[in-house]
Structure formats: structure tokens, C-alpha cells
Amino acid sequence: MYRGIAAAGVGRVVQTRTFGVYRWHLGQPPDDDNSPTLDGERRQGGAYRATKQLSEALAFSLSREFGVSTTAVRPAAIYGARDHNTMPSLRFLMRLPLLVLPRFSFPMVYAGDVANAVVGALANPASGGKAYITAGANTTI
Numbered sequence: 001m002y003r004g005i006a007a008a009g010v011g012r013v014v015q016t017r018t019f020g021v022y023r024w025h026l027g028q029p030p031d032d033d034n035s036p037t038l039d040g041e042r043r044q045g046g047a048y049r050a051t052k053q054l055s056e057a058l059a060f061s062l063s064r065e066f067g068v069s070t071t072a073v074r075p076a077a078i079y080g081a082r083d084h085n086t087m088p089s090l091r092f093l094m095r096l097p098l099l100v101l102p103r104f105s106f107p108m109v110y111a112g113d114v115a116n117a118v119v120g121a122l123a124n125p126a127s128g129g130k131a132y133i134t135a136g137a138n139t140t141i
Contacts, residue, residue, distance in 0.1 A: 002062035012069045012128065014121045015059045016114070019076040019107065019133060020049040033132050060129070069128030071121040073114065076135035080111030107135035 005013060021037045038044040040053035056072050063070035079086045086108065117134045121127040 002059075002066040002068055006066035006068050010068065012071075012122055012125070013059075013063065014071045014073055014118045015056060016073045016075065016118065017056050017131075018049070018052045019074045019135060020045065021053040021056060021074060022133075033130070035133075056131070063129075069125065071127040071129070072131035073117050073121060073134050074131055075114045075117075076107035076109050076133070078109055078111050078114055083111070107133075109135045 002013075022035050038049055038053045040050040040057065043050045045053075059070055059072070062068075077086045079090075113136065114134050117132065121132070
């Protein structure tokens with residue numbers, strides 16, 4: 001893919017991955033963009049999170065090889081129009097008469113803010129080679 005991108009003269013790529021590449025636990029989300037990430041080679045975090053980490057590492061490697069500037073955007077739980085993942089789960093939990101879970105914080109992000117982050121990363125050459133948490137304030141559940 002990067003060979004074709006470079007051959008087409010495209011100079012910047014934004015890869016949207018997941019906040020899940022970080023080492024974190026419920027109630028203790030990562031502190032910043034430089035927080036430790038999972039080791040995908042060792043399958044830390046399960047198959048989904050490990051493959052996201054591996055594909056991001058590969059993208060950065062290929063971007064260096066082919067001279068394409070790549071930025072990774074790592075959104076937290078995305079909500080917004082046509083959301084089929086986050087909001088249905090929250091609606092279900094809110095309908096329960098009693099929620100027997102400890103109180104915890106989890107970062108969420110509006111879909112439009114993720115789109116703005118991608119546009120911002122494309123517009124700012126200084127973002128190349130970096131990864132950014134894309135999330136709002138922690139939401140206490």
C-alpha cells in the first residue's frame with residue numbers, strides 16, 4: 001500500500017487506529033500520547049488490540065521506508081450519529097434498574113472531533129511520525 005501511495009506522490013497519511021493500543025485499565029486511562037503501548041508481537045491485550053498495535057508499527061516502518069509522512073490518530077470510544085457500538089451499549093446499561101459495577105472513568109470522543117483531528121493532522125506537517133490520543137475528558141460511569 002505504501003509503495004502505491006509513494007508512487008502516486010502522496011506525501012501525508014493519517015492512520016486511524018484505536019486508543020486500545022495503550023496499556024491501560026478501566027479507571028486508569030493513559031496519561032498522554034507517549035504512554036506505553038502494548039506489545040503486539042506478544043499478543044498483549046488480546047487479538048484485536050495486538051493487531052492494531054502491529055499494524056500501526058508496520059505503517060510507521062513503511063512510511064519511513066517509502067518517505068511518506070504518517071500520523072496515527074488513536075480515538076477512544078467514539079459516539080455520534082449512526083453510532084452502532086458505543087451508544088447502544090450505554091443505552092442498554094442506562095435502562096437497567098440497578099447497575100452492579102464499580103464506578104469508573106472512561107474517555108469518549110465525538111465522531112466529528114475525530115474527523116477534525118484527522119484533518120488537523122493532515123494540515124500540520126509537524127504531526128508526521130507521531131501518534132495522538134483523540135479523546136475528550138474522561139466520562140464517569
